[in-house]
Amino acid sequence: xxxxxxxxxxxxxxxxxxxxxxxxxxxxxxGAELRPRPPLRxxxxxxxxxxxxxxxxxxxxxxxxxxxxxxxxxxxxVEALRRALGMGVDxxxxxxxxxxxPPRPASLAAWIAAYAREQSFDLILTGVMSEDAMxxxxxxxxxxxxxxxxxxxxxxxxxxxxxxxxxxxxxxGRRQTMALPLPGLLTIQSGPAQPRYPTLSALLRAxxxxxxxxxxxxxxxxxxxxxxLALAPPEKRRAGLVLEGDPSQKAQRLLAILRERSLL
Numbered sequence: 001x002x003x004x005x006x007x008x009x010x011x012x013x014x015x016x017x018x019x020x021x022x023x024x025x026x027x028x029x030x031g032a033e034l035r036p037r038p039p040l041r042x043x044x045x046x047x048x049x050x051x052x053x054x055x056x057x058x059x060x061x062x063x064x065x066x067x068x069x070x071x072x073x074x075x076x077x078v079e080a081l082r083r084a085l086g087m088g089v090d091x092x093x094x095x096x097x098x099x100x101x102p103p104r105p106a107s108l109a110a111w112i113a114a115y116a117r118e119q120s121f122d123l124i125l126t127g128v129m130s131e132d133a134m135x136x137x138x139x140x141x142x143x144x145x146x147x148x149x150x151x152x153x154x155x156x157x158x159x160x161x162x163x164x165x166x167x168x169x170x171x172x173g174r175r176q177t178m179a180l181p182l183p184g185l186l187t188i189q190s191g192p193a194q195p196r197y198p199t200l201s202a203l204l205r206a207x208x209x210x211x212x213x214x215x216x217x218x219x220x221x222x223x224x225x226x227x228x229l230a231l232a233p234p235e236k237r238r239a240g241l242v243l244e245g246d247p248s249q250k251a252q253r254l255l256a257i258l259r260e261r262s263l264l
Contacts, residue, residue, distance in 0.1 A: 047127025155191030
């Protein structure tokens with residue numbers, strides 16, 4: 001639960017971020033794995049950037065909030081953590097894990113839970129899902145492992161009186177307002193707040209910062225409960241036909257096509 005130092009409310013927040021390939025990246029499919037082709041460009045998954053922004057907005061309102069960014073993965077993950085430091089987080093934690101085969105959600109939840117359990121965070125934020133796998137599994141699995149109340153698809157949050165008040169997105173764009181005690185876990189959906197850009201000076205300072213580094217497999221055993229059997233590109237849709245000319249010519253061409261296909 002959020003605690004006080006004198007009259008100050010101190011909230012310790014953990015934000016779990018994932019580094020993904022840029023959407024423009026090209027891939028080869030090899031069995032059940034995606035193999036990126038040069039040039040290789042990585043970024044923080046967009047929903048995780050939104051989670052970072054919500055944590056930093058909370059810090060703006062409650063200046064004694066302490067925000068830690070955590071990411072699991074190989075050495076390049078450090079760049080994502082340094083960007084988070086540039087955005088304004090207080091600490092970065094790198095749980096080292098191999099890139100291939102990619103860790104499954106159950107393993108990620110086990111490793112993050114093992115670290116978080118020792119730190120007594122008041123609030124844990126994740127993106128609602130990652131841009132690549134789009135499973136939305138790690139946040140709920142992490143909440144179960146830590147025994148925390150969970151709200152998904154959150155678009156805004158505030159802390160008042162040691163409790164959380166959140167708005168979440170429902171089907172059809174409806175908004176649901178909920179309250180839950182701290183500590184708790186939220187998965188963040190896109191809302192009105194957009195991720196801030198780090199200043200150049202903040203990025204330069206972040207490049208000189210070394211994240212706390214731990215080996216994921218030493219925190220907890222990997223968990224294998226499901227296997228990826230294969231990957232495949234989407235089926236090609238039939239190509240469309242663009243009619244050219246003025247409206248009269250387009251109409252005549254359309255009638256001709258319909259007659260050719262015995263649709264008239």
